[in-house]
Amino acid sequence: MPEHADVLVVGAGPTGLAVAAELALAGIGAVVLDALPERSGQSKALALQPRSAELLDARGWLDPLRPHVHALLPRGHFAGLPLDYSVLETPFPHQIGVEQARIEEVLEQRIAEAGSPVRWAHACTAVRQSADGVAATVETPTGATEITADYLVAADGAHSAVRRALGVPFPGRAARMRMAVADITLARKPSGLADEWAPPQFGGGGFGYLLPLGDGVYRVLFGGEEQQALDRTVPVTAAEVQRALEAVHGGDVAVAAVRWGSRFSDASRQVERYRHGRVLLAGDAAHIHLPAGGQGLNLGLQDAFNLGWKLAAAVRGYGSESLLDTYHDERHPVAARVLVNTRAQGVLTIPDTDLLALREVVGDLLTEPDANRRIAMEVSGLGIRNPVLGAAPHPLLGARLPAALAAEAAGPLRSGRAVLIGPEPLGEAAAPWRGRVEHVPSAARAGLLARPDGYICWAAAGPYDAAGLDAALARWFGRPDTEAAMYRRNEIREEPIR
Known part of the structure; x- marks a missing residue:
């Protein structure tokens, strides 16, 4: 008999690991698979935005990252133009400057402690599904096997094998410009280069970031005429990085080595659509952008959250x-908007003389x-x-x-439960949902769920006003008398949540 899992997560990047941790x-x-033989160790992405930090902190997963933080940046940026986050x-x-690899380490440790270690060198090669579940063919170091699951989460990146296996289209716009990224060491760093994170610099027909990661390692991200002619399979060489840095910083720089x-x-x-039957797509498997x-x-x-x-x-x-359908309803518009703003940022990154003038105008507006x-x-x-x-x-x-209410709700949120904040009568109304919803007494507020x-999925109109609370609790957290062993989804007829 094939192995069965409640949830099969394909892809052990931050999205897949966060789903498994939740x-x-x-x-x-969850059973978590990844086609790679082991974690690459590459630093990859470098920034946690404020909302991601709030979510990780709510679960208690931010504290383990603090020793690895390179910088706390009071500014975000839009195509390198500063945004004041202090307001x-x-x-x-x-922005919290921390390597993606460190985030993955924390989340991977969390799921390993829960008894679900990542299965490396396990590549999903085929997927079929029915009304009752999903079956995945998986190539392992010892041969092919099959794993069945109630649900499958495809978090296996921009070139998702699951997405291809299901024949899910990936519409959008093809690449118009190409860039490169690397972690490097320097034999000589540019004079005047401070050991702090700074916006990109433009020069010599290109642009580039040069960010210190500590221990003599720098992240470089660059794009110019040379990069446009190179396929993504061509290795990034020290000579290429040297030319890119010289274009921006002049000759006063020397690359020692490219780590990756x-x-x-x-x-x-x-x-x-983010949902295809019992398969849910997330992260880069669902959306890609600059x-x-x-x-x-x-x-x-x-x-993932x-x-x-x-x-x-x-x-x-x-x-x-x-309820599962709301994942698409809520997250698809958010990503669609990110695709819009990143395309706009791409235009502002092209190192053309007139575009530099546009950057100056947009930069003034953002002040x-x-x-x-x-x-x-x-x-x-x-x-x-x-x-x-x-x-x-x-x-x-x-x-x-x-933020103040999130602090009051810290206990329930850390354990992954919903929280009802409000006076005692509201807590009594939510008692049948105990275990799914935790009441936090607060006489000073009308009530929030x-x-x-x-x-927030429900809010009282006034003190002690519980109108609509039962409906909201049932809509988001099920019928109070429902037990998993006796529940049959197709026996429930309910108004769809949008």
Whole structure:
């Protein structure tokens, strides 16, 4: 008989690991596969945006990263043009400069402790599904095997094998410009180069970042005429990096070695649906874009936090099919907007004389407080507002919990539960959902119901007003009398959640 899992996660990058870690909070041990023989050790992405930091902190997964932080940047950026994050209402009004590899280490350790270590050198080569589940053919070091699951999460990157196996189209725009990234050591660094993180510099028909990572290692990201003619399979060489650095910094620089290098482009694509039956696509398997503004890693992480608790509810038996559908409804528009702003940033990155003039104009606009705040809220992830149809209007509905309330709800959120903040009568009303929803008494507030990912899905109109609370609890957290062993989704008829 094939091995069976509640959830099969294909891809052990930050998105797949975060989904598995979220499932572990609910006591669900996902099987996590990755085609690579082992973790690459490459630093990859370098920035946590404020909303991602809030989510990781809510779970207690940010503290292990603190020793590895290179910088706390009070500014974000839009194509290298500074955004002032100090005006944002968050405990983390900065980008956190930390390597993706460190984030993956923390999440991988979390799922290993929960009994679900990553299975390296396990490549998913075929997928078939029915109304009852999914079956994946997996090539392992000892031969092919089959793993069945109730659900499969495809988090296996831009060239997703799962997406291809299902024949899911990946529409969008092909690459128009190519760039390269590498971690390097320098035999001689440019005079005047401070050991701090700075915006990109332009010169010699190209642009480049040169960021210190500590221990004499630097991240370089560059693009110019030479890179446009090179296929992504061509290795990034020390000579190529040397030429790119000289174009920006002059001759006062010498590359000692390239630790690793990679090529990327401004291709912009997104699947039309994030859910295909019992297969959910997340991270780069669902969307790709120019890594501008430091949004890519964060977009995938936030996919995972949105999906994880919903998938756990489905496996446990109290989450409906329409609850799972909200993953697409909520996350697809967010990624679509990121694709728009990264395409705009790509235009502002082309080192043309007239584009440099446009950068100057846009940079001036971003110094205006309203413009800065609007774009900063978007790039930081703090401006996300999920649609909650059928609920009474409220200024906070669909938004994340404000920082002060998130601090009050720290206990439930750390354990992956929903939280109801409000006076005691509301707690009594939510008692049948105990175990899924935790009440935090607060006599001073009318009442807010927040999901495990910290987004508000019900808000009282006034003190002791519980109108709509039962409906919201049932809609997001199932019927109170539902037990997983007796639950049958097709016996439940409910209004779809949008």
